[in-house]
Amino acid sequence: MRARLRTALIALATLAASATIAHADSGTIRFKVLKGGWFIGASGGSGVLSFRGRQYPLSIGGVSAGLVFGASETRLSGRVSNINRPSDVAGVYGAGGAGAALGRGVSAIVLTNEKGAVLELSGRQTGLMVNADLSGLAISLR
Template structure:
């Protein structure tokens, strides 16, 4: 009987801990869709844009960036995702760097997490067409269109 009581108490504690973790998970504050072309030969770059949907409004934006290091190839990246840790629209613009992710090569599907200097995080799911290899530092600058 003591074993059952101990097991039941342990199970209850795990359920409560799991509920607490779920309640503290970040909630997205906006959605984003992106289309970007990446290119490179020695010095690489990217250009494209997308739409941020925030508080019921759509905000078009442009993206561009450079990457340094070994770059070669051309690819097209399309993604949709969630935006986190943004308190107002002015925080969205900035330079984003990759925190995590693996973009698949040659027409695959990949995930990527980006963060800018304002602490805004984009969590993206996307598809890539083409092939580009990049073995250097990179970032992408986002500017809101007016």
């Protein structure tokens, strides 16, 4: 009897999870981030989420640790998927990376937060920046 109950509960949980994913939607996002650092870096910026015909202002902040030297401005835009409401974009996104920019460069990244929102971004980076670090990026609705 317990095995049947457990199987039924697992099936119900799977069905509920797939129904939530099936209703997930997508939108577009664009933002500008200024980053600077000397071993420990900080970043901040702002942007806009476009979702279901409305625009939502965003605040961006973050820290990085590792080899960080210089300053840069990055403008990213792209698609955000697997969200049900604008607040699903808010959260912490983590990344590890390495790179260098002198003048202008191109960047692309895919990030996921704790709510399952997926950002697929590309854009341009301007400035002098050398990094091999772990970064955290926090996005919040204003």
